[in-house]
Amino acid sequence: MSSETTGERSGGRTPVTSTQAVRDLNSSLVLDHFWQAPADAGLIATDLVAGTGLTRSTVLAIADELREAGWLHEDRAPSLVPGRGRQARRFTFNKQRCLVVACDIGYRSATCVVADLKGELLGRASRRFDGREAAVDRTGEVLEAVVEALQSAQVAPERVQAACFGLAAPIDRHGEPYPGNPFWDAVRLDFQRLRDFAPGWIWAVENDADLAAMAEISQPGRQGLDSSVTLLAGEWLGAGIVINGEVFRGANGGAGEMAFLERVSGVGSSLGPSAVARTALGEALVAGQNSVLEGQWRPSLAAIADAAASGDRAAREAIARTEEQLALAISTLSGFLDPGTVIIAGGNAGVLAPLLERIQDRLAQLVAFPPALQASLLGRDVVLLGAVQRALAAVRAAALEA
Template identity: 50%
Template sequence: MSIAGAESGAIGALAARSPQQMRDQNAAIVLDRIWDAPEGAALTASEIIDSTGLTRATVLAICSDLRELGWVVEDRAPSAVPGRGRQARRFAFNAQRRLVIAADIGLSSVTCVVADLHGVVLGRVRHLGDDMPSPLDRTEQLMGCIAEVLALAQVDAARVGAACIGVAASVDRTGVPLPGDPFWENFRIDLARLSTVAPWPTTIENDADLAATAEFAADPSDVSDPLIALLSSDRFGAGLIVRGELLRGAHGATGEMAYLDYVRGVDNPYGLSLAARLLVDAAHEAGRPTVLGDRRPGAEETVLQEVFDGVALGDTVATEIVTELVERLALTISTFAQFVDPARVVVAGGVAATVAPLLPAVRARLAELLPFSPVVESSTLGRDVVLVGAVRTAVAQLRSSALSA
């Protein structure tokens, strides 16, 4: 159906070239205003008029059309004051008009959620794959995860309008892993085959880029200064926000950290949890006495906390590992900080809360390494940081074409 409306809004839009374009433009302005209202809030026509510059007749006509399309719900409850009749018409965004799928594909797991347009998660599924063969068929694993989460949330696939998949690889604009690193082949997704169970528009993004998207949304106060989100679990990866925009680079490789192979004192792009496990393994292989137990691949999520517990017990190996991790993180941050000069570096991912005790020592070391040190802090989004960014990306994709869907 056509969105009603008669004249152009007074704020910011380009001049419409036809009555239909003008109506569509005004409808987009009103929907944006209602969409951006706080979750659960309803706006009166007067509030929409004040913030858009449109006339009452136009706003009411557009809101009626948006309600018919399902994007808006209306509340016109009786007044609480006797004798005053009905209250003013109020319009609220229908966050369940469409839904989105988000997934985070790691080396040994796939986590998938279905969420509404305010980012509220309606269902979550996590598949572990420690024993899966390599190269891993992530498409089949992802298809199963999507089907399971839709069933768990009792959601019809027809209600989904967009999806975003985060992968631990640098990808080009089509979502294909870049050549040059065999590790990235673990994250290749066959979109044609995926579309048989997921027929909606799907974006594949680098996981660190999605983490940066999530961190910037959580605190967008410094729009003008660069922000770096540093994923730090199995492998280091960085996402960079500049002037409020995600910086991908010419080939999608911005923030890739394979160069750490050549940085003395770091020597590889392993993140803090994997590096800690390997250091524990090395101590056992050398026969050194320690309270730290033998680790196995896939146990990285808990090893950092066990190392900190060992420090509290006075374990020499644990204390040495913490010292090495501080140096590793400080050297890693210092390398890209000298090129980008970020205002803030957020250590993100499942290890964020665990590594927080390291950060005072990291900051002190950075003050020795750099003339201008960024603020270094740990993320509050935990393991879900990539999923949060993926949900936001999928919602933005759907929003860009909401009135044509």
């Protein structure tokens, strides 16, 4: 037994001597193997021995305990070879043992999803925030979206174990937004009321850019993101910083906030591509230039990029300014973080993808070691998917506590 609990066997952890601690550690090793396995993968004892380093008798005993606790299903189908009886015992992860809820809450809307333990989305609902009054309590609308998402998934709240809410605001170490943040000038949430809705859930509140970074590094096959920045590039800029494969929040949770750009010469604000392009287009129209977008209220970045591609001069100038603003912002981040990769994420990622080659060329003029630029493939769901991963992490951490 002791040979299975050395630092080598447990990923560098300190050797364990307590019998209960040994059982917990070994159970964690087996269950972790199922968490990491592909969805619906059937694993036999040989797979578990190879994946954990434990003995066959140990993994089978633990698998039986996990099955009784509801974490695993067992499938011992008849052999396909006549006369050989039944196949080896095969276990699959019970991805619906419990569920998670994730919400992306912005200035104008909230979107909530329900997901299983492999991250598959089972239900979704959104709420637009009516009116534009300052500091309006949006708790009721967010709860409506949560309830509708549960109904969409056809599950009761009792099936959920953990929830994560992503906010467009810096979040401190206690899960509370910074006081005086502009987000709270537009949106108010009563966290106690949210928790009272489902007191049995594990609750987490995170910054939206940090969640976007979690989503990116959790994608299968994503290599080279141990030192990276995920840049949410919408109306505003927000950065999720990854160092040594972990999201870095800073001493008070404020790492990645971009308000400092207001004091950077040549940048002057933390506005994102949508706002920068729209402002530049408006200035061109005021200066007397013509544009096919004239008369449109709040044209999107996609509309401006389409107009630019069609030869609209004012739109081309707006896109050129957007490229320069992004290059300067990224070069500033690169100057003190030196990330290997910067991922442009959010709803504008697909629009900005064709511009990244020119931005990359500009970065080479601005910094000695420019990061590689990538456009996220997760679209507008990037924050939601990160919130799902954060909620799943909470379930995983508490898996063997009961």
